[in-house]
Amino acid sequence: MMSAADETRVAIALHGGAGTIERNAMSEELEATYRAFLDDAIIRGYEQLREGRAGLDVVVNVIQLMEDSPLFNAGRGAVYTWEGAHELDASIMHGENLDAGAVAGVSTVKSPIALARAVMEDSPHVMLASRGAEAFALERGFDLVSPEYFATERRREALEAYKANEQAGLKPEADHKFGTVGVVVLDQAGNLIAGTSTGGMTGKRWGRIGDSPVIGAGTYADNRSCAVSATGHGEYFIRHTVARDICARMQFGGATLDEAASTVVMEELIEADGEGGIVAVDPAGRVALVFNTPGMYRASIDATGRKVVGIYGEDETP
Amino acid sequence: MMSAADETRVAIALHGGAGTIERNAMSEELEATYRAFLDDAIIRGYEQLREGRAGLDVVVNVIQLMEDSPLFNAGRGAVYTWEGAHELDASIMHGENLDAGAVAGVSTVKSPIALARAVMEDSPHVMLASRGAEAFALERGFDLVSPEYFATERRREALEAYKANEQAGLKPEADHKFGTVGVVVLDQAGNLIAGTSTGGMTGKRWGRIGDSPVIGAGTYADNRSCAVSATGHGEYFIRHTVARDICARMQFGGATLDEAASTVVMEELIEADGEGGIVAVDPAGRVALVFNTPGMYRASIDATGRKVVGIYGEDETP
Numbered sequence: 001m002m003s004a005a006d007e008t009r010v011a012i013a014l015h016g017g018a019g020t021i022e023r024n025a026m027s028e029e030l031e032a033t034y035r036a037f038l039d040d041a042i043i044r045g046y047e048q049l050r051e052g053r054a055g056l057d058v059v060v061n062v063i064q065l066m067e068d069s070p071l072f073n074a075g076r077g078a079v080y081t082w083e084g085a086h087e088l089d090a091s092i093m094h095g096e097n098l099d100a101g102a103v104a105g106v107s108t109v110k111s112p113i114a115l116a117r118a119v120m121e122d123s124p125h126v127m128l129a130s131r132g133a134e135a136f137a138l139e140r141g142f143d144l145v146s147p148e149y150f151a152t153e154r155r156r157e158a159l160e161a162y163k164a165n166e167q168a169g170l171k172p173e174a175d176h177k178f179g180t181v182g183v184v185v186l187d188q189a190g191n192l193i194a195g196t197s198t199g200g201m202t203g204k205r206w207g208r209i210g211d212s213p214v215i216g217a218g219t220y221a222d223n224r225s226c227a228v229s230a231t232g233h234g235e236y237f238i239r240h241t242v243a244r245d246i247c248a249r250m251q252f253g254g255a256t257l258d259e260a261a262s263t264v265v266m267e268e269l270i271e272a273d274g275e276g277g278i279v280a281v282d283p284a285g286r287v288a289l290v291f292n293t294p295g296m297y298r299a300s301i302d303a304t305g306r307k308v309v310g311i312y313g314e315d316e317t318p
Numbered sequence: 319m320m321s322a323a324d325e326t327r328v329a330i331a332l333h334g335g336a337g338t339i340e341r342n343a344m345s346e347e348l349e350a351t352y353r354a355f356l357d358d359a360i361i362r363g364y365e366q367l368r369e370g371r372a373g374l375d376v377v378v379n380v381i382q383l384m385e386d387s388p389l390f391n392a393g394r395g396a397v398y399t400w401e402g403a404h405e406l407d408a409s410i411m412h413g414e415n416l417d418a419g420a421v422a423g424v425s426t427v428k429s430p431i432a433l434a435r436a437v438m439e440d441s442p443h444v445m446l447a448s449r450g451a452e453a454f455a456l457e458r459g460f461d462l463v464s465p466e467y468f469a470t471e472r473r474r475e476a477l478e479a480y481k482a483n484e485q486a487g488l489k490p491e492a493d494h495k496f497g498t499v500g501v502v503v504l505d506q507a508g509n510l511i512a513g514t515s516t517g518g519m520t521g522k523r524w525g526r527i528g529d530s531p532v533i534g535a536g537t538y539a540d541n542r543s544c545a546v547s548a549t550g551h552g553e554y555f556i557r558h559t560v561a562r563d564i565c566a567r568m569q570f571g572g573a574t575l576d577e578a579a580s581t582v583v584m585e586e587l588i589e590a591d592g593e594g595g596i597v598a599v600d601p602a603g604r605v606a607l608v609f610n611t612p613g614m615y616r617a618s619i620d621a622t623g624r625k626v627v628g629i630y631g632e633d634e635t636p
Binding site: 093097100128131132135136208210235248253 | 411415416417418422423441442443444445446447448449450451453454522523524525526527528532533534535538552553556557558559562563566567570571573590
């Protein structure tokens with residue numbers, strides 16, 4: 001039997017969205033449901049990595065668990081646009097060759113992260129949008145679903161509350177823009193992979209594209225520095241190229257993963273009023289789970305095998 | 319009378335696309351037309367900056383000159399998609415607060431750069447796409463045009479050649495993906511602004527989004543480092559977050575503008591096979607015009623007043 005130290009290092013971290021997630025606003029049952037889901041998902045991803053599965057497969061597999069669950073704002077459970085539709089975004093990036101794929105504004109694709117992977121692997125492009133992306137999905141034989149597949153009562157109520165608020169001239173609920181999911185891994189081949197999938201913001205209009213499908217903003221991976229998936233108020237994450245900047249601070253500035261992630265999320269973004277968080281992993285299998293909101297659904301297992309599962313700010317960190 | 323040294327420094331650089339632009343493939347008349355256009359555009363932008371106009375206005379004004387000209391692949395003169403339509407992209411960024419706006423895949427908006435500015439100034443979002451972006455344009459009273467406005471014989475022939483090539487199993491013409499326009503400035507207030515506008519790639523499909531509307535890829539501006547507008551094979555520019563990386567190498571790595579731009583364009587991109595180029599300006603009013611293709615339509619006037627206008631690789635550089 002080998003000890004942990006004899007084996008090839010792997011690591012994984014995931015998020016299910018950041019925002020105003022507070023203990024007193026959540027039932028014990030719902031909290032337990034989230035914790036059990038996060039715990040199960042991180043273990044399943046970690047086991048796949050330990051079995052030697054390619055990081056790309058693991059990122060897609062774990063994101064699909066979350067896309068298929070109505071607990072998260074991605075795939076089934078995605079929020080509604082202003083017009084009462086769903087427009088899903090996703091992206092994925094491989095740190096070895098900087099290969100990347102992204103889709104924005106798709107309404108009929110069951111797994112946007114799988115489509116993002118197909119854009120990366122089977123098209124000459126990086127980013128496809130809306131009906132064009134759906135035509136590509138159809139050509140590639142993807143599972144297409146009717147809009148009802150994405151319909152959930154909870155998100156329908158959130159749209160109605162958002163519209164009522166806006167019509168009354170009130171500030172929108174703080175959480176109308178959160179709930180994105182993302183996964184980052186270090187696999188046995190030493191590759192860093194990042195992926196992100198989302199339904200975007202409740203009540204979004206005009207074909208709004210957030211940070212999730214923008215390479216460099218919501219997702220980035222480079223074996224020379226780190227892999228990052230972000231969640232939060234996407235406009236700020238685009239303007240600050242959050243995912244890329246964390247990697248760039250390591251690559252060009254010599255920062256550690258923790259230093260880079262903390263500077264971007266806890267200094268730059270707070271100064272700019274950009275709420276949200278990130279999960280990241282570096283080539284040594286260190287993980288960072290950093291957020292400037294009251295909570296972030298999150299889990300990780302680093303290269304030493306240490307597991308963390310958390311929801312609120314006061315939960316343990318890696 | 320004041321000498322140049324007494325006045326507030328301003329600088330401007332522009333590009334009209336990079337690619338296989340070679341002397342023996344261009345008539346003398348067409349070359350003279352391009353040179354006169356570039357010379358006129360750079361002087362007009364420079365004069366506006368010297369008069370104290372805000373850099374944001376100057377970037378939009380000079381890009382609109384190029385959008386309105388059929389010489390460039392932006393606005394009128396944009397290339398055709400596979401389906402024979404036009405899908406225009408643009409983005410703009412202000413280096414003071416990292417404000418940014420972008421539109422992707424619009425078909426009815428006369429000036430995509432003006433719409434990108436409106437997204438930045440009059441919407442809560444950074445990036446709007448396709449029909450949604452057009453609905454926003456309509457609400458904001460923008461000039462909408464019919465598809466015929468963008469129709470040009472030269473680009474129609476390019477699409478036909480592209481399709482014939484593809485049907486014959488041949489490699490596409492090298493230049494089917496070039497011709498984007500972009501402008502970067504340093505204004506009297508010390509602000510760095512960048513903007514980019516394009517019709518994308520001839521024969522593009524599936525709602526492909528290139529680097530031009532992607533903040534960090536085709537466009538970036540940060541008063542702490544530089545302003546960059548890129549042109550080239552957009553997929554590579556997204557994966558390498560080219561515009562942001564040039565700024566990041568200055569901000570985090572202490573590189574000069576020339577060093578940062580040369581490393582990214584002449585080393586990283588060449589190694590990855592990513593053809594194209596950039597124009598950039600730093601807070602001291604130094605400019606960089608760097609490309610790894612045989613030519614790039616370009617012009618600049620730096621803070622010392624030195625003007626450069628060029629097309630081929632062997633033309634003078636700043």
